[in-house]
Amino acid sequence: MYFGIANWSAWVAGVTSEQELREWAKGSSLPATSEFPQVEFVPKMHRRRLSALAKMALSRAEQIPDYTQLPSVFCSRHGDLPKTLELLRDVGTAQPLSPTAFALSVHNAVSGQFGIYSGNQQPTTLISGGRDSFFIGLLEALLRMRSQQQTRMLYVYADMPLPVPYDRQADELQIPHAIALEITARGDYSLDYSAATGASTSDAWPLSLAFLRQWLVAGKNCEIEGQRHSWSVRHG
Numbered sequence: 001m002y003f004g005i006a007n008w009s010a011w012v013a014g015v016t017s018e019q020e021l022r023e024w025a026k027g028s029s030l031p032a033t034s035e036f037p038q039v040e041f042v043p044k045m046h047r048r049r050l051s052a053l054a055k056m057a058l059s060r061a062e063q064i065p066d067y068t069q070l071p072s073v074f075c076s077r078h079g080d081l082p083k084t085l086e087l088l089r090d091v092g093t094a095q096p097l098s099p100t101a102f103a104l105s106v107h108n109a110v111s112g113q114f115g116i117y118s119g120n121q122q123p124t125t126l127i128s129g130g131r132d133s134f135f136i137g138l139l140e141a142l143l144r145m146r147s148q149q150q151t152r153m154l155y156v157y158a159d160m161p162l163p164v165p166y167d168r169q170a171d172e173l174q175i176p177h178a179i180a181l182e183i184t185a186r187g188d189y190s191l192d193y194s195a196a197t198g199a200s201t202s203d204a205w206p207l208s209l210a211f212l213r214q215w216l217v218a219g220k221n222c223e224i225e226g227q228r229h230s231w232s233v234r235h236g
Helices: 018-025 052-061 081-092 099-103 109-118 133-147 207-218
Strands: 002-012 072-075 124-127 152-159 177-195 222-225 229-235
Touching: 002 018, 002 052, 002 207, 018 207, 052 109, 052 152, 052 177, 072 109, 072 133, 081 099, 109 124, 124 133, 133 152, 133 177, 133 207, 177 207, 207 222, 207 229
Parallel strands: 072 124, 072 152
Antiparallel strands: 002 177, 152 177, 177 229, 222 229
């Protein structure tokens, strides 16, 4: 299945510039950060409602030209799990649940905020697919372009580190990050997949960052082992 990448943007633990991202991809360490990006298209009075996950995702989306006009696919393996955990703790202590907190904890909250604050009225899809989520989301974007005869699609992936106590179940490195791609229906990239070989380990990069690292260094071909599939992105 062929496609192109017209524009991209990434935020990885506070690193955003292309030069710094390329240095990280070649082996440089990431900074420890507690600061998350601001989202310019969200009114200031509403920015306080944005979670760290939403800030990462929306800040990358707004770096893509025509982000207000493109149909979109948003993807996250775990979603806004810290918000869900807060609600579960309230349930456990018999506290009333906040309707606002619940509305902002669901998996499609970030894409809903994107549509409301950016004015984008194009269709959007929300995806989560286990450890393979990044490529499942990319595949969804490609299939939507084909089935709906779209020429471009905005694809946004974001994930936060698992909060305690879920961090004990982590099977990949826990790094806050977000990636936005403007995907085109025509291009020299191809996406293929096959059954996984079972080679993934608990200290592996998230597939989203594994792709970004290989893509920034090699620029052409990426071979990445997921939980259920082995993924291949080739150029040319």
